[in-house]
Amino acid sequence: MRPLLKIMAALTFVFLTIFLIGQLFGILTVDRVRGVLEAAQQVDPVYIFGAIVILLLLDILLSVPTLATTLLAGFFLGFPIGAAAVFTGLTFAMLTGYTLSRKYGHRAISILIKDETERALMAEAFARSGPAMIMLARAAPMVPEVTACMAGVTRMPLPRYLIFYALGTIPYVGIAAYAGSVSSLDNPQPAIFTALGLYALLWTGWFIYQRVEKRKKPSNPLP
Template identity: 50%
Template sequence: MKSLIKVMLILAAIFATTFILGRVIGILTVENVRNWLEFVQTIHPAWVAALVIALLFIDLFVAVPTLTITILAGFFLGCSQGFIAGLVGMSLAAFCGYAIARRFGDRAISLIVKDDAERVALKEAFQNSGPAMIMLSRGAPIVPEVTACMAGATRMPFGRYMLFFLLSTVPYVGVAAYAGSISSVESPHPAIFAVIFLYGVMWTGWFLFRRHQRRLNNV
């Protein structure tokens, strides 16, 4: 388990670096994203959907405010179309991360974890704990990308990964898109409540998961 945590922390640090760079450069701010969406809406709603998908996809490489973008997708496109655009964008990022890590993950892990037995233990640990991590990954930035890469690197069957990813992401996107669709500049409360609700559920899940893990370790 220690090797798994070590690799995941290194991955998280890499993704966090892109997040910090994005904030320092100041391009992918919430205000800029909203302005871009407002601009492309004047051209055609399809461009709004395309921009939402593109922004959520590049989250794999440069951290973006995914929840805010999904709420804005619901605001500009309506619940159904916002949901589809959000789900497509997040799925593309996750599945691409899985595919890249499946192709190159073994070599990357071998550079971090030298011992063969530890690498085997790492893969077994993720096969056991990974499903819960994937389902709770939306509770914090960066974690969805980390779990996607770990699933690919440890050769978790794609169908299994996709199942847990969808169990996590479909309700997350649905709540966010719906909240955005019933929000307005004058009444942003549904979006605010959605953020509180989603993070509250996810963090409660993480708390219960960690307590369960501690109990298993003490057995």
Template identity: 45%
Template sequence: MKQLITVGLVLATLFATTFLILTTTGVLTVEGIEAGLKAASEVNAIYVIISVVVLLLADIFIAVPTLTIAILSGFFLGFGLGAFSATLGMALAGLTGYALCRLYGPGLLKKIYPDSHKREEMQSLFNQHGSTVLLICRAMPILPEVSCCMAGANRMPFVRFFTCYMVSTLPYASIAAFAGSRSSLDNPQPAIYAAIGLALFFWTAWAVFIRRTRTGEQQLQS
């Protein structure tokens, strides 16, 4: 499990660094995203759809506030188009991360772990736990991108990867968009409740997964 954690931390650090650079320089802020989407909505809804998809697709390269964008998509587009746009953007981000790391990830893994036995052990562990990780990858920021990249680098079968990823992503995007569609400046409670509810659900799932994984490893070692 240590190998998976190490690679995950390396990838997470890369994503977190881009987020910190963009936020500290003021290039990417929640206020800026909201203002941009508002301006786009005043022209044509198609521009909001494109903006949401592009922003969420960019999440695979630079960490963006995914949940906030999904909620705003519902706020500006309504539930149907908002959920579609958010789901499409997240799906494209996941597919891009998987594809890029399937092509170039093995080379990165060789640099991190020159020992082929350790790489084989990591691949075996990801094959064992990767599906679960993808199912609960929305537990925290950056984890979805890291999970997709690790799935590609470890050559997880595409159908299994995409199925698990979408089982997690589709409800997440839909709930966020629905909450956004029911929210307003005078009544932001639906968006707040959705954010809290989604966070608690996925955090709980992640905590259970970590606990069971550690328990299983301890039983094998004893």
């Protein structure tokens, strides 16, 4: 498990650094995302769909505020079109991370983990724990990107990754986009309560998952 945690920590550090740089320079804040969508609406409402897809495609590099963008997609496009735009953009982003990691990630892995046996143990650990991580990844920023890259690096079959990705992402996107569609500037409560509820549900899932994993560990593990 340690090799897996080591790689995931390294990936998290990379995405966190990018996120902090983006926040420092105000590259893709919630206000900027809203400004982009308002500008697209003034040109042609059809462009909003494309703008959302492009913004969320950048999520693999710039840590776009996903939940806020999903709520705004529902607000501007309604449901289910807003949900479709978000799911399309997120899927493109995750596939980009998966593909690049599958093709080039082994080079970085060989630098961080030089022992071939440890690399095999890392892949085995992710094959065992990865599905739950992928489904619950929306509980925190950067975790979806990390799990997509891990799936690529460990060569998890793409159909298998997509199944668990869809199981975790479709309900998240659908609920958030619908909440955005029934919210307004004068009545933002549906969006606010939905955001809080989604995070509470996902964190509860993480808590249960961690408890189950601890129970699976032997009482006297070998050193």
